[in-house]
Amino acid sequence: MGKAQRERWQANVKSMEIVSKPRDQITDDDIRFLRENYTSIGGLLPKGFNGGAFFTPTHVAKFMWDVLKPRLTQAPKVLEPSVGSGVFLEHAPSDAEITALELDQTSAKVTSLIYLQANVIQGNAILHNRENYYDVVIGNPPYGETVEIDMSDGDFSDWKTLTKRKDKYRGKSEAVFIEHAIRSAKPGGYIAFILPKGIAFNSQTQKARELLFNTCWQVATIMLPGETFQHVGTTIPTQILIVRKVTPNARKIKAVTKRWGSNFRRSDWSDIDGFGAEFFEGQTPAYFAKVTDIGWDEKGRSTDKWGDGLTQLDELVDDWTDGNLTRENLYPHLPSWHGIEKGNESFFFSHGNESCDGFRDASRTYPDGPYRWQELTLGTGEEVEWRRADGTVELRSTWDFDWQDEIVADYYSQKGAI
Numbered sequence: 001m002g003k004a005q006r007e008r009w010q011a012n013v014k015s016m017e018i019v020s021k022p023r024d025q026i027t028d029d030d031i032r033f034l035r036e037n038y039t040s041i042g043g044l045l046p047k048g049f050n051g052g053a054f055f056t057p058t059h060v061a062k063f064m065w066d067v068l069k070p071r072l073t074q075a076p077k078v079l080e081p082s083v084g085s086g087v088f089l090e091h092a093p094s095d096a097e098i099t100a101l102e103l104d105q106t107s108a109k110v111t112s113l114i115y116l117q118a119n120v121i122q123g124n125a126i127l128h129n130r131e132n133y134y135d136v137v138i139g140n141p142p143y144g145e146t147v148e149i150d151m152s153d154g155d156f157s158d159w160k161t162l163t164k165r166k167d168k169y170r171g172k173s174e175a176v177f178i179e180h181a182i183r184s185a186k187p188g189g190y191i192a193f194i195l196p197k198g199i200a201f202n203s204q205t206q207k208a209r210e211l212l213f214n215t216c217w218q219v220a221t222i223m224l225p226g227e228t229f230q231h232v233g234t235t236i237p238t239q240i241l242i243v244r245k246v247t248p249n250a251r252k253i254k255a256v257t258k259r260w261g262s263n264f265r266r267s268d269w270s271d272i273d274g275f276g277a278e279f280f281e282g283q284t285p286a287y288f289a290k291v292t293d294i295g296w297d298e299k300g301r302s303t304d305k306w307g308d309g310l311t312q313l314d315e316l317v318d319d320w321t322d323g324n325l326t327r328e329n330l331y332p333h334l335p336s337w338h339g340i341e342k343g344n345e346s347f348f349f350s351h352g353n354e355s356c357d358g359f360r361d362a363s364r365t366y367p368d369g370p371y372r373w374q375e376l377t378l379g380t381g382e383e384v385e386w387r388r389a390d391g392t393v394e395l396r397s398t399w400d401f402d403w404q405d406e407i408v409a410d411y412y413s414q415k416g417a418i
């Protein structure tokens with residue numbers, strides 16, 4: 001064990017001593033110590049004993065909130081399903097109603113001591129079944145673990161990512177957490193998760209990809225470099241996925257632009273009808289980015305050249321506030337058919353292979369990173385017919401960022417009218 005790891009270990013031992021004290025003996029200094037030092041066991045114990053406990057750097061959690069906040073209404077209902085020591089609560093809106101779930105007893109106790117405004121519940125997140133309720137589900141779920149649920153804890157037979165064997169339901173943690181998030185978010189609510197890159201292609205997560213494609217609008221996929229989790233001893237490449245749960249009134253429609261051409265095969269313009277490509281009404285151009293510098297290198301040394309504390313994530317936030325994620329300098333690419341043989345659902349992620357047109361063009365245009373591009377999904381601005389809740393039919397552009405909000409508003413006005 002190296003010096004940094006030894007220090008982490010000692011800080012965690014001290015943290016466990018603090019949380020085991022009676023509440024009236026825990027001082028403000030103790031709570032400050034927990035806030036600054038508790039990191040749980042990720043990267044400190046041999047694989048298989050870490051519970052997927054790799055905590056997120058604070059500026060990454062802040063970035064995810066920075067891009068979501070302008071889209072939220074007041075006093076949003078927030079779920080952090082695997083809260084760890086609460087980095088996602090640190091940056092949540094101050095008026096949010098927060099529910100935080102955590103399996104590990106020490107982490108749950110640490111978070112409940114630091115974040116008094118949150119309702120912290122210790123236990124298996126998947127058993128928390130408040131469905132169609134939250135405006136935001138946000139976090140970094142455990143990866144590569146097996147979630148197990150006793151049959152006596154409830155009927156999970158309609159879950160797509162759990163399999164029933166003997167007296168238990170079992171599933172791959174990142175897939176089960178995605179399904180749990182989709183169930184927990186209300187229609188029109190957002191899900192923002194950090195996920196392993198492998199979610200894009202692993203056969204064990206196919207069901208989760210299908211679920212996303214069949215229940216959510218894709219908003220953004222932002223790849224993070226391996227160094228992101230350097231501080232907790234792992235170099236696993238990850239990505240931020242931001243999606244929005246569709247309202248039941250949104251129908252899947254065929255992509256309107258029919259001609260597709262790849263930069264690699266310049267002569268080969270093909271008719272994309274053959275791919276059977278469909279997206280939900282209101283699916284806006286999807287934002288993709290790859291961060292090449294997270295603020296430190298693989299040894300944890302700062303890469304902040306200007307000493308201003310800003311990282312590439314701050315540059316990306318500008319994309320979200322300027323022109324609604326469609327900047328003229330972002331390369332528009334016709335829908336991401338690059339992995340279409342794997343199924344339409346791969347469009348949420350397929351750029352993980354780093355060989356699509358958008359990625360290549362973006363990486364040439366911004367050689368220092370971050371690379372940013374977008375996929376046009378439904379089309380290149382053609383108009384399509386949209387049937388509103390009151391039966392009237394209107395035209396909407398396939399590049400209209402207000403359309404999605406209108407679909408959500410239509411759904412709630414219709415519900416209110418019943």
Ligand SMILES: C[S@@+](CC[C@H](N)C(=O)[O-])C[C@H]1O[C@@H](n2cnc3c(N)ncnc32)[C@H](O)[C@@H]1O
Pocket residue numbers: 040051052053054055056081082083084085086087088101102103104107123124125126139140141142143145147
């Ligand atoms: C990758 S860490 C992330 C923690 C925190 N969200 C963050 O980003 O810093 C995953 C967390 O999930 C917790 N966890 C693992 N399985 C869980 C389960 N079934 N229910 C709730 N929490 C769980 C682990 O203890 C760990 O704290």
